[in-house]
Amino acid sequence: MAEQHGKALVPQIRFAGFTDPWEQRKLGEELGFLRNNTLSRAELSDSEGTVFDIHYGDVLIKYGSVLDAEKADVPRIANDAVANRQTCDCLQDGDVIIADTAEDSAVGKCTELCNSAGKKVFSGLHTMPLRPMRKYASGYLGHYLNSPAFHDQLLPLMQGIKVISVSRSAIEDMTMSVPSVAEQASIGAFFDRLDSLITLHQRKYDKLCVLKKSMLDKMFPKGGSLYPEIRFAGFTDPWEQRKLGDVAAVYDGVHQTPDYQDEGVMFLSVENIATLTSQKFISREAFAKNYPVYPKHGDVLMTRIGDIGTSNVVETDDKLAFYVSLALLKPFDVDSYYLDKSLQSPSAKEELYRRTLHIAFPKKINKNQIAEVMLPIPRSRQEQEQIGALFRDLDSLITLHQRKLELLRNIKKSMLDKMFV
The missing domain is CATH 3.90.220.20 (DNA methylase specificity domains)
Known part of the structure; x- marks a missing residue:
């Protein structure tokens, strides 16, 4: 199918040079279902083992639409022998993982695996791993499956009150809107770049918050002392x-x-x-x-x-x-x-x-x-003013990166809405 409600399947915003309408395909005919691992989070390790296990809480919530398991802080299976006894499939680049059961908004969120060459990666508890049965450009599926175009279909299929879930049969019957592979590649690259910028500013923001916390700890005396651990040069009097x-x-x-x-x-x-x-x-x-x-x-x-x-x-x-x-x-x-x-x-x-x-x-x-x-x-008004000015500047930087983060997230949210159908 190439039309939706009598209109051609065309997104509101697209890259120059692409004019053909998108195709509508049945998800179950595009993506094949793999077997996931059933080990609980308690049976996993945060550092030991060579097998990565992508738990439902790791899908999108921490790592965005495209996941590099080696770089992300994904739990591991400490005992390879245990992992090898599980009747689950090892994932490869381009596979996608959907969180299918949770007590929060993680249900239906998706991540696409990339840069996993040579690594053993499993789709873990409460996840649904899928593999494309035809060629898709890197990054496209991970972002499309997190777009309003897909989730507007998915929301009515979710069941439960406290624990929300979505079934494999429901997902199989959903439709997907698919552009050419070339257009997929442009879309995937655009959102990957946007995610990289968001990650960059998130890291800067996090580092500044950690720095501020450390300075609050070290630039004010504690434990009954009248001397801080760190102070500006030239000040030596007790506080x-x-x-x-x-x-x-x-x-x-x-x-x-x-x-x-x-x-x-x-x-x-x-x-x-x-x-x-x-x-x-x-x-x-x-x-x-x-x-x-x-x-x-x-x-x-x-x-x-x-x-x-x-x-x-x-x-x-x-x-x-x-x-x-x-x-x-x-x-x-x-x-x-x-x-x-x-x-x-x-x-x-x-x-x-x-x-x-x-x-x-x-x-x-x-x-x-x-x-x-x-x-x-501090007895010295000048020392007070220098400390106040330092933290005022630090707060300004934190606010700057926070605003950039909010702006980039809003841009991504808008583009997810306008670049998919």
């Missing part, structure tokens, strides 16, 4: 342990849910801490009545109900209203950016945890207890 209430005034927000308006003064709550922006507003009259004290440029807001201790520096001159789930810290004897990051240091987190009411639901820390939190503070 001080000071109560947060001695270096900043502590306030909380309104305790009643306000009457929201379409415009006015922006209203912040715990869920807005990352960006300090919101789509909720209160009237200017309500703000004037209820906020004799409000956040200003250079103040710090910190979560105190549900999520405890996540903070951010106010960088706007606009008026802001805030809910009781946030604490307002107005620094008067400490750099704002240093205060923000000191709240994320290991010693401050321990203090916040110790003073939190964990039996409350949601858990919370009272305003007076926030003021009692002990913070490590």
